[in-house]
Amino acid sequence: MDRCNLTILNEPGYEWLAGFLAENQVEVVASLPCYLEGNVDKQRGKGVFQRSIEGLNQLNELGYGRTKALSLSLVFNPQGPVLPPEQSGLEAAYKTHLKDAFGVEFTQLFTLANMPIKRFGSTLISKGEFDDYMALLKGSFNAQTLPGLMCKSLISVDWRGYLYDCDFNQQLEMPLGGASKPVHIAQLADNVAGAPIRVAEHCYGCTAGQGSSCGGALAD
Ligand code: SF4
Structure with missing residues (x-):
């Protein structure tokens, strides 16, 4: 299992990484603290959301989140000092928004406390x-x-x-x-x-x- 920082996938010099993970059927667990760009960039830094979406598109093209063998899980964590909401309802919202807006698919969402x-x-x-x-x-x-x-x-x-x-x-x-x-x-x-x-x-x-x-x- 790789706890993957999605932005590393399009970092110069790491172009091989997504293919390596797919080839070895490594389960990917990646943080995406919100499906809205403004919230992610506020928490993680400017441009992180777009680069994360690029990373997810790259993983999807390799079959991650689309085939049983290549599991792609996203991780939500609250923006502030509160407990996360119920997992399944939020997963449905993530799936709809990311698919409609960016064509991104993923296996499941995990909600984690900060x-x-x-x-x-x-x-x-x-x-x-x-x-x-x-x-x-x-x-x-x-x-x-x-x-x-x-x-x-x-x-x-x-x-x-x-x-x-x-x-x-x-x-x-x-x-x-x-x-x-x-x-x-x-x-x-x-x-x-x-x-x-x-x-x-x-x-x-x-x-x-x-x-x-x-x-x-x-x-x-
Ligand atoms: S309970 Fe403590 S040791 Fe166990 S996973 Fe959580 S932080 Fe790590």
Whole structure:
């Protein structure tokens, strides 16, 4: 599974990437935080929406989102410090709008809560909203989400081959399984089986409300 930044697909020097993913039948999960250009560019930067659409067109031409073997999932996350809406209703709106406006097709939509880390976390701190958002996540804890958390069955691999319990821990440079040093994929067999999962406050972002994972919502 590739957590794909759609804009990389039309970055000079990376023209080979979409074809490589298709050839190896890699499942693609790509962030598109809204189907409206203004909202995406506001959140991700000017021009990101158009470049993402170009990337999606490229993937569609290769069969992504159109054939069973090439799964293309999009990820929605809210614009601000609120929980995401119900997944299936929003997926229908995404499908209609992206198909009608750009001819884009995709397999499914995942709705994820914003993690209180990195750029989003910094924005919350600068606006004085961090504590309220953490209180919302903690107050919305849903134990039904626990069995499906992605860290229980998947690992995240960075571009150098180092391993993490999930891509959020990867962003925070928290090595796999509570190890003190980064664990490389070459050591996989020694380190993964039965290893504990490294959790911290940001994990409440995965367990709030309907839950969030790289497979989308985890509970009703
Ligand atoms: S953020 Fe925490 S709960 Fe969510 S997938 Fe990563 S380790 Fe698991």
